[in-house]
Amino acid sequence: MSSNYYSATDPFSKFQTMEDQFGSTFSWMVAASIISVVVGTAAIVAIVFAIINCLNKVGSAIPTYAQVATSESSVTSAQYASKLSADTSTHNIEVTVPPAFPVITNSQMRTVTIEKFLSDIARERPIRFSPEQVAGFTNNYSTVLGSGGFGVVYIGEFPNGVKVAVKVLNRISDKRVEEQFMAEVSTIGRTNHVNLVRLYGFCFDDTLRALIYEYLENGSLDMFLFGGEHAVEWEKLQEIAIGTAKGIAYLHEECQQRIIHYDIKPGNILLDPDLTPKVADFGLAKLCNRDKTHVTMTGLRGTPGYAAPELWKPYPVTHKCDVYSFGMLLFEIMGRRRNHDPDLSETRQWLPRWTWEMFNKGELADLMAICEIAEEDRVKAERMSMVALWCVQSSPEARPLMSTVVKMLEGGIEIVPPPNPFQYLESSSPDLAAFGGSTTGSDSSSTVQSSQPCYSTARKTTFEIEIANSS
Structure with missing residues (x-):
C-alpha cells in the first residue's frame, strides 16, 4: 500500500506523463501542418493549371501571327519589325506584337x-x-x-x-x-x-x-479599261467581271454580318499579277445585321455615275445599291469605255441607256460589233449586257442577288428579258413608288400608275430567277 502510494505521488512519474502528452500533441500538430502544406500546394498547382489552360484556349482563338509573346516582355521597334516573317506563297504574316495597346x-x-x-x-x-x-x-x-x-x-x-x-x-x-x-x-x-x-x-x-x-502591282481596273496602255482580251475581262461579282456576293451573303461596300467602280477593283480582281477601298463600307432589311444612312455615299438612285434620295437603302453599282461597272467592261462620253453622238453618249435601246430594238449584236467585240465573244457579251440591265433596275427589289448575278454571268441560269430600267428618267417626275416612297399630286400619281406595272413585272421576274437559281 505504501509502495503504490509512493509511486503515484512520485514527481518524476508526473513529469514523464506530461512529457508523453506534450510529445503526442506536438506530433499531431506537425502532421496537421504537413497536411495543410500539401493541400495548399495542390490547390495552388490546380489554380495555376486552370489559368494556363484558360490562356491556352484564349491564345488558340487568336491567329498565330497575332498571338502575344510570353518569352520576351520587352521588344524594341527594330527587333519587332525584324521578327516579321511570312510565307511568300500565301502571305501569312507571323509577328510578335506588344502585349497591349x-x-x-x-x-x-x-x-x-x-x-x-x-x-x-x-x-x-x-x-x-x-x-x-x-x-x-x-x-x-x-x-x-x-x-x-x-x-x-x-x-x-x-x-x-x-x-x-x-x-x-x-x-x-x-x-x-x-x-x-x-x-x-x-x-x-x-x-x-x-x-x-x-x-x-x-x-x-x-x-x-x-x-x-x-500590294497589287497591276493597279486598278480603270487603267485597263480607259488608259489605252494595256490591251486585255475580252475573255479575261469576262473573268474579271465574274471574280468581282463573287467578291461582292461574299460580302453580302457569306460574311457573318452583311457588308455593304457603297462604292463599287473600276477604280476600286485592283488586279494581281494574273489579273485576278480584288475589291478594295472599304472607306465607305458598313456592317449590318442580316435581319435588317434597310440601312440607316448618315450622309451621301458612293460615286456619281455608279451610285444607285436611292443613295441620292430619301429612299430606303439596302445591299442592292452595290448590285446597281456593279451593273454600271458591267457596262464599262462590256464597252471598254466610260459610261458617259460627251464626245459621241447624243444617242451614244450614255452607254447604259444606249444598251437598253439597242436591246429593246433587238440590235444587241450590232452594239457588240460597234464595241469591237470579236464574234466568238459576242454571246457572252450579250449575256453580260442583259445582266447589267437587270442590275441597274430602278427598283432595288427588282435587282438580283449577287450570287444570282454570278450564275447569270457564268451561264448557269437562263436570263429572262429585263424591263426598261430607265423608265423613271423618261417620266416628268421620278418614280418614287419604285423606291418605296410616296407621291402627291395628279402628275406624280399618273407617273407612278404608268410605271408601276413595269416594276411589278420586274420584281416578279427577279423572284422567278431566284427560285430557278435555288432549285
Missing part, C-alpha cells in the same frame, strides 16, 4: 472611343503596327503610289521582302478619318476571300493613321 494620357482622351473600338477588334486578323514600323516598311515614305482626298498611298516592304501598300490617312477632319479608319478595319479586316484585297494591319497613333494592304 499603348496607354492613353489625358491629352489623348479625345481618342478613347476609337481606342475602345481597337480593343474590340484586337483578336481579328489585322495587326497593329507602330509608327516606327510603318516608317521602316516604307523607307520613310520614300515612294508614293497614289493620292486622293483620303490621303496618300506609299509602296512599302516587310522585312521578308513582301511588298505592301500603305495608305496614310489625312488628318484634316479627325472625325471623318476615324470613320473611314473604323469602316475599313472593321469590314475588310474580318474577311478572307480571293476576290477581296487583304488588310495586313494598321497603325492608329496620335501622329499617324495608316492601313497596310497587300
Whole structure:
C-alpha cells in the first residue's frame, strides 16, 4: 500500500506523463501542418493549371501571327519589325506584337472611343503596327503610289521582302478619318476571300493613321479599261467581271454580318499579277445585321455615275445599291469605255441607256460589233449586257442577288428579258413608288400608275430567277 502510494505521488512519474502528452500533441500538430502544406500546394498547382489552360484556349482563338509573346516582355521597334516573317506563297504574316495597346494620357482622351473600338477588334486578323514600323516598311515614305482626298498611298516592304501598300490617312477632319479608319478595319479586316484585297494591319497613333494592304502591282481596273496602255482580251475581262461579282456576293451573303461596300467602280477593283480582281477601298463600307432589311444612312455615299438612285434620295437603302453599282461597272467592261462620253453622238453618249435601246430594238449584236467585240465573244457579251440591265433596275427589289448575278454571268441560269430600267428618267417626275416612297399630286400619281406595272413585272421576274437559281 505504501509502495503504490509512493509511486503515484512520485514527481518524476508526473513529469514523464506530461512529457508523453506534450510529445503526442506536438506530433499531431506537425502532421496537421504537413497536411495543410500539401493541400495548399495542390490547390495552388490546380489554380495555376486552370489559368494556363484558360490562356491556352484564349491564345488558340487568336491567329498565330497575332498571338502575344510570353518569352520576351520587352521588344524594341527594330527587333519587332525584324521578327516579321511570312510565307511568300500565301502571305501569312507571323509577328510578335506588344502585349497591349499603348496607354492613353489625358491629352489623348479625345481618342478613347476609337481606342475602345481597337480593343474590340484586337483578336481579328489585322495587326497593329507602330509608327516606327510603318516608317521602316516604307523607307520613310520614300515612294508614293497614289493620292486622293483620303490621303496618300506609299509602296512599302516587310522585312521578308513582301511588298505592301500603305495608305496614310489625312488628318484634316479627325472625325471623318476615324470613320473611314473604323469602316475599313472593321469590314475588310474580318474577311478572307480571293476576290477581296487583304488588310495586313494598321497603325492608329496620335501622329499617324495608316492601313497596310497587300500590294497589287497591276493597279486598278480603270487603267485597263480607259488608259489605252494595256490591251486585255475580252475573255479575261469576262473573268474579271465574274471574280468581282463573287467578291461582292461574299460580302453580302457569306460574311457573318452583311457588308455593304457603297462604292463599287473600276477604280476600286485592283488586279494581281494574273489579273485576278480584288475589291478594295472599304472607306465607305458598313456592317449590318442580316435581319435588317434597310440601312440607316448618315450622309451621301458612293460615286456619281455608279451610285444607285436611292443613295441620292430619301429612299430606303439596302445591299442592292452595290448590285446597281456593279451593273454600271458591267457596262464599262462590256464597252471598254466610260459610261458617259460627251464626245459621241447624243444617242451614244450614255452607254447604259444606249444598251437598253439597242436591246429593246433587238440590235444587241450590232452594239457588240460597234464595241469591237470579236464574234466568238459576242454571246457572252450579250449575256453580260442583259445582266447589267437587270442590275441597274430602278427598283432595288427588282435587282438580283449577287450570287444570282454570278450564275447569270457564268451561264448557269437562263436570263429572262429585263424591263426598261430607265423608265423613271423618261417620266416628268421620278418614280418614287419604285423606291418605296410616296407621291402627291395628279402628275406624280399618273407617273407612278404608268410605271408601276413595269416594276411589278420586274420584281416578279427577279423572284422567278431566284427560285430557278435555288432549285
